[in-house]
Amino acid sequence: xxxxxxxxxxxxxxxxxxxxxxxxxxxxxxxxxxxxxxxxxxxxxxxxxxxxxxxxxxxxxxxxxxxxxxxxxxxxxxxxxxxxxxxxxxxxxxxxxxxxxxxxxxxxxxxxxxxxxxxxxxxxxxxxxxxxxxxxxxxxxxxxxxxxxxxxxxxxxxxxxxxxxxxxxxxxxxxxxxxxxxxxxxxxxxxxxxxxxxxxxxxxxxxxxxxxxxxxxxxxxxxxxxxxxxxxxxxxxxxxxxxxxxxxxxxxxxxxxxxxxxxxxxxxxxxxxxxxxxxxxxxxxxxxxxxxxxxxxxxxxxxxxxxxxxxxxxxxxxxxxxxxxxxxxxxxxxxxxxxxxxxx
Amino acid sequence: xxxxxxxxxxxxxxxxxxxxxxxxxxxxxxxxxxxxxxxxxxxxxxxxxxxxxxxxxxxxxxxxxxxxxxxxxxxxxxxxxxxxxxxxxxxxxxxxxxxxxxxxxxxxxxxxxxxxxxxxxxxxxxxxxxxxxxxxxxxxxxxxxxxxxxxxxxxxxxxxxxxxxxxxxxxxxxxxxxxxxxxxxxxxxxxxxxxxxxxxxxxxxxxxxxxxxxxxxxxxxxxxxxxxxxxxxxxxxxxxxxxxxxxxxxxxxxxxxxxxxxxxxxxxxxxxxxxxxxxxxxxxxxxxxxxxxxxxxxxxxxxxxxxxxxxxxxxxxxxxxxxxxxxxxxxxxxxxxxxxxxxx
Numbered sequence: 001x002x003x004x005x006x007x008x009x010x011x012x013x014x015x016x017x018x019x020x021x022x023x024x025x026x027x028x029x030x031x032x033x034x035x036x037x038x039x040x041x042x043x044x045x046x047x048x049x050x051x052x053x054x055x056x057x058x059x060x061x062x063x064x065x066x067x068x069x070x071x072x073x074x075x076x077x078x079x080x081x082x083x084x085x086x087x088x089x090x091x092x093x094x095x096x097x098x099x100x101x102x103x104x105x106x107x108x109x110x111x112x113x114x115x116x117x118x119x120x121x122x123x124x125x126x127x128x129x130x131x132x133x134x135x136x137x138x139x140x141x142x143x144x145x146x147x148x149x150x151x152x153x154x155x156x157x158x159x160x161x162x163x164x165x166x167x168x169x170x171x172x173x174x175x176x177x178x179x180x181x182x183x184x185x186x187x188x189x190x191x192x193x194x195x196x197x198x199x200x201x202x203x204x205x206x207x208x209x210x211x212x213x214x215x216x217x218x219x220x221x222x223x224x225x226x227x228x229x230x231x232x233x234x235x236x237x238x239x240x241x242x243x244x245x246x247x248x249x250x251x252x253x254x255x256x257x258x259x260x261x262x263x264x265x266x267x268x269x270x271x272x273x274x275x276x277x278x279x280x281x282x283x284x285x286x287x288x289x290x291x292x293x294x295x296x297x298x299x300x301x302x303x304x305x306x307x308x309x310x311x312x313x314x315x316x317x318x319x320x321x322x323x324x325x326x327x328x329x330x331x332x333x334x335x336x337x338x339x340x341x342x343x344x
Numbered sequence: 345x346x347x348x349x350x351x352x353x354x355x356x357x358x359x360x361x362x363x364x365x366x367x368x369x370x371x372x373x374x375x376x377x378x379x380x381x382x383x384x385x386x387x388x389x390x391x392x393x394x395x396x397x398x399x400x401x402x403x404x405x406x407x408x409x410x411x412x413x414x415x416x417x418x419x420x421x422x423x424x425x426x427x428x429x430x431x432x433x434x435x436x437x438x439x440x441x442x443x444x445x446x447x448x449x450x451x452x453x454x455x456x457x458x459x460x461x462x463x464x465x466x467x468x469x470x471x472x473x474x475x476x477x478x479x480x481x482x483x484x485x486x487x488x489x490x491x492x493x494x495x496x497x498x499x500x501x502x503x504x505x506x507x508x509x510x511x512x513x514x515x516x517x518x519x520x521x522x523x524x525x526x527x528x529x530x531x532x533x534x535x536x537x538x539x540x541x542x543x544x545x546x547x548x549x550x551x552x553x554x555x556x557x558x559x560x561x562x563x564x565x566x567x568x569x570x571x572x573x574x575x576x577x578x579x580x581x582x583x584x585x586x587x588x589x590x591x592x593x594x595x596x597x598x599x600x601x602x603x604x605x606x607x608x609x610x611x612x613x614x615x616x617x618x619x620x621x622x623x624x625x626x627x628x629x630x631x632x633x634x635x636x637x638x639x640x641x642x643x644x645x646x647x648x649x650x651x652x653x654x655x656x657x658x659x660x661x662x663x664x665x666x667x668x669x670x671x672x673x674x675x676x677x678x679x680x681x682x683x684x685x686x687x688x
Contacts (some may be wrong), residue, residue, distance in 0.1 A: 062442075069431040074626035075645070080424035087413040087445035096458075098406075100440040101431035114440075119463070225627045252627050255599075259634055282418035283569045283596050290603055301419070 003044040012040055062096045063311055064120030066110050069101045074223060077252065078300060081281055082126070082148070085304025093312050108137050115141040122311040124148065128194045144314040146307050146323075152194050159314075161307055161325045165195045168296035168329040169202035169247060172275045175294075175331065176245045177210050180340035181273060185218035185236045185243035187229055187253050196221060199249060199277070218243050229256025237264050244340045248276040251284045254293060267291075273337040277329070292334035298327055347388040356384055406440045407655055408464030410454050413445045418567060421596065422644060425625055426470070426492070429648020437656050452481050459485040466655040468492065472538045488658040490651050490667075496538050503658075505651055505669045509539045512640035512673040513591060514546035516619045519638075519675065520589045521554050524684035525617060529562035529580045529587035531573055531597050540565060543593060543621070562587050573600025581608050588684045592620040595628045598637060611635075617681040621673070636678035642671055 009016045014033070022029040022037040029037075040046070063086070067079075083097075090096065098119050102110035111134065114120055121143060125134055128149035135158055138145045147160040176184055186203060189196035204214045217239060220232035229248065236243055237260060248254040254276035258268060266272050268291040278286050278295035280302075286293035310323060353360045358377070366373040366381040373381075384390070407430065411423075427441075434440065442463050446454035455478065458464055465487060469478055472493035479502055482489045491504040520528055530547055533540035548558045561583060564576035573592060580587055581604060592598040598620035602612060610616050612635040622630050622639035624646075630637035654667060 067427075067431050069428060069435055071432060073428075075421075075425045075428035077419075077421045077424055077627055080421055080427075081419045083411075083424075084413060084417075084419035087411050087443075088415060091413055091445040091447060096442055096444040098440055098442055099431075101435040103435060227629060227632055230632060255628075256632070259632075263634060283421055284599075285571060288571055288574060288600070288603075290607060 003046045005046075008037075008040060008044060008046050011044070012036060059315060060098075060119055060121050061094060062098050062120050063090065063308065064098045064100070064111075064114045064123045066107055066114065066125075067099050067101045068104045068107060070103055073104070074225070076223075077281060077283070078224070078250070078279055079126075081279060081300045082304040085299075085301035085306075086124075086308045087304075088301070089305040089308035090312070093308075095308070095312055108134055111137060112141065115143055121315045122146075124307060124311065129192050130194060130197060132194075144311060144317075146310050148303065148307060149194055152197060156324070157322060159310070159323045161303055161310070161327070163195075163298045163303070163327045163329055165198035165329075166202040166205070168277060168298075168331075169199040170206045171202075171331050172247055172294075172296050173203045173206035174209075175333070175337065176247075176273060176275065177206060177212070179245075179273065179337060181243075181245040182212060182340070183215070183218065183241060183243040183245070184212075185220075185233075185246040186214075187220045187232045187246060187248045187257055189221065189224050189249045191221040196249060199247075203247060224250040224253050226252055226256040226259075229253030230260045231256070233257040233260035234264075237261070237266075243272070245273040245275075245337075248274065251276050251278055251281060251286050251293070251295075254286070254289075255284065258289060258291075258293075262290075269335045269338045271341055273340075275337060278332075287334065289336070291336050294334045294337040295332050296329040297332055298329045303327070347390040349390075352381075352384060352388060352390050355388070356380060403659060404442075404463055404465050405438060406442050406464050407434065407652065408442045408444070408455075408458045408467045410451055410458065410469075411443050411445045412448045412451060414447055417448070418569070420567075421625060421627070422568070422594070422623055423470075425623060425644045426648040429643075429645035429650075430468075430652045431648075432645070433649040433652035434656070437652075439652070439656055452478055455481060456485065459487055465659045466490075468651060468655065473536050474538060474541060476538075488655060488661075490654050492647060492651060493538055496541060500668065501666060503654070503667045505647055505654070505671070507539075507642045507647070507671045507673055509542035509673075510546040510549070512546060512621060512642075512675075513543040514550045515675050516591055516638075516640050517547045517550035518553075519677070519681065520591075520617060520619065521550060521556070523589075523617065523681060525587075525589040526556060526684065527559070527562065527585060527587040527589070528556075529564075529577075529590040530558075531564045531576045531590060531592045531601055533565065533568050533593045535565040540593060543591075547591060568594040568597050570596055570600040570603075573597030574604045575600070577601040577604035578608075581605070581610075587616070589617040589619075589681075592618065595620050595622055595625060595630050595637070595639075598630070598633075599628065602633060602635075606634075613679045613682045615685055617684075619681060622676075631678065633680070635680050638678045638681040639676050640673040641676055642673040647671070 005016050009019045019037055022034045100110050100114050123145040126148040128151055130152045132151050150156050150160050150162045207214055218236055222228040248257055261268055261272055268274055275294045278297040279300040286295045349360050353363045363381055366378045444454050444458050467489040470492040472495055474496045476495050494500050494504050494506045551558055562580055566572040592601055605612055605616055612618055619638045622641040623644040630639045
């Protein structure tokens with residue numbers, strides 16, 4: 001059955017305006033009527049006309065994102081996974097995305113134009129930096145936003161969802177120290193991003209509590225690709241005092257690190273231990289590596305889904321509460337971590 | 345300097361309408377004036393107001409995509425790479441994307457609504473199926489579109505960009521046969537997608553020309569993840585007559601296949617040869633595998649960039665030409681292919 005608003009209203013014996021208001025959550029419509037309308041929508045498969053809905057509600061039904069892009073900037077699989085989560089939740093609310101590609105240096109301007117365009121109801125920001133001017137800019141705009149991540153040297157008085165990156169790598173490092181490791185390397189994301197800064201901080205804290213010092217010659221920062229993981233690990237293994245353990249910030253980097261270790265004739269979990277952060281990327285599962293990898297785990301897709309839900313629920317709502325969520329990661333021990341080998 | 349349309353027009357001694365028309369490519373403005381305007385835009389860093397521009401031109405400045413999503417549908421790294429190419433070109437023309445997530449069964453309806461919304465100027469379709477009803481639907485809408493891929497049992501009278509999948513796997517199979525291989529396995533994408541159908545067809549053609557038969561027990565179809573690649577290869581190796589060579593449809597699947605081969609104690613390029621299609625994903629390069637992989641190569645990012653360019657150039661243009669492009673892939677030989685081992 002192909003039902004439009006007019007037919008639906010006739011079937012229910014209500015005016016089109018009442019049906020429309022019930023669907024769009026206006027408070028004037030009582031709960032009983034709303035339930036009747038929603039039941040009829042389910043039974044008939046009615047879908048509101050987007051343009052009409054937009055006129056009636058003043059809402060665009062969309063979430064805006066800025067995608068930094070330029071020649072030399074690689075696509076990011078972590079972003080795709082997050083987008084799947086955002087999409088999974090948005091489709092339930094009949095929301096779409098507006099993605100503005102932008103040269104990195106034009107990013108703030110692009111956000112402003114996106115907000116001013118009327119094409120989006122809410123904005124989303126990711127890849128947060130230490131002192132991030134984009135957050136003050138988002139606060140100055142008049143539409144809801146959620147930040148995925150947190151700043152460091154700024155008050156965190158804005159809505160965010162972050163994972164406990166410090167705690168994740170603190171616990172991972174502590175496990176390695178308990179296993180007798182003293183020389184621990186770090187293969188991390190880009191050094192200006194707060195998730196990478198916090199992971200290092202967690203590692204440094206655990207080392208410090210045990211009288212150990214973070215060794216800058218065993219530290220690597222870069223975009224998170226297989227190739228950088230390989231090169232970093234190769235360099236560490238050439239160190240006069242090579243590490244007996246390594247932390248990686250992504251399974252994609254771990255892939256390269258594992259290859260460098262294997263190529264050097266070493267066995268993971270025996271000669272060298274490895275723990276990676278796991279965003280639960282479906283195309284690369286840590287439990288499927290030749291030696292299954294110990295991980296700090298948090299689903300990027302779940303984060304995307306949650307952020308979409310929060311953004312959509314805030315549209316048109318005036319509230320003084322600033323929702324903030326900090327998700328703990330899970331430390332999952334598999335075969336890639338073992339006792340430190342006897343000193344060479 | 346922060347310049348708006350009014351100031352820009354004053355600087356040039358032209359009316360705002362003329363400047364606006366010059367910027368939007370209206371034919372009434374002569375070439376000399378257009379050049380002057382464009383020079384001033386470059387010098388002042390002027391950026392047009394999107395909403396004003398939209399009112400003036402009736403264009404939304406955007407490309408529409410439908411993103412099939414549901415619980416259980418994984419994110420796809422190939423899509424992210426394509427999007428980067430689309431973005432790289434779109435940012436040059438100040439275009440954005442509107443992405444509508446959609447339950448797979450609602451996809452056609454979602455396309456129609458997207459076209460009717462006025463939010464997009466052009467549409468893009470990918471993951472083409474054998475008989476794909478979505479193409480007739482796109483033709484019935486009144487906005488330009490480009491299909492990434494091609495149907496099989498339908499006239500191809502629509503704009504597309506595809507790679508020569510048949511030719512790619514025909515050449516790859518022929519190389520393996522020349523090296524003495526007779527038992528060749530195939531780890532492919534989902535069987536309803538035309539790229540997968542054509543790759544199999546190319547392989548079958550090369551086998552056929554050499555009096556060999558495609559063995560269904562050495563064939564696998566699934567979404568292109570590491571895990572499926574591993575499981576398929578493991579199954580092939582347990583075959584009473586295991587293959588001496590394998591073709592993979594993605595480096596992500598090859599990753600799993602390589603692991604299964606290594607775990608079975610076999611050496612790639614000696615005991616078993618492997619060729620993979622390479623979309624040039626930056627996070628997983630075939631030349632960086634432990635044994636560098638022979639590939640059929642075509643950049644997905646370049647395809648995205650080219651499709652954006654074609655879509656944008658067709659907006660507002662009436663033309664009878666149907667642009668169709670078929671890109672040849674490159675066969676790049678590395679260490680993963682060698683002579684077939686002596687019969688066991």
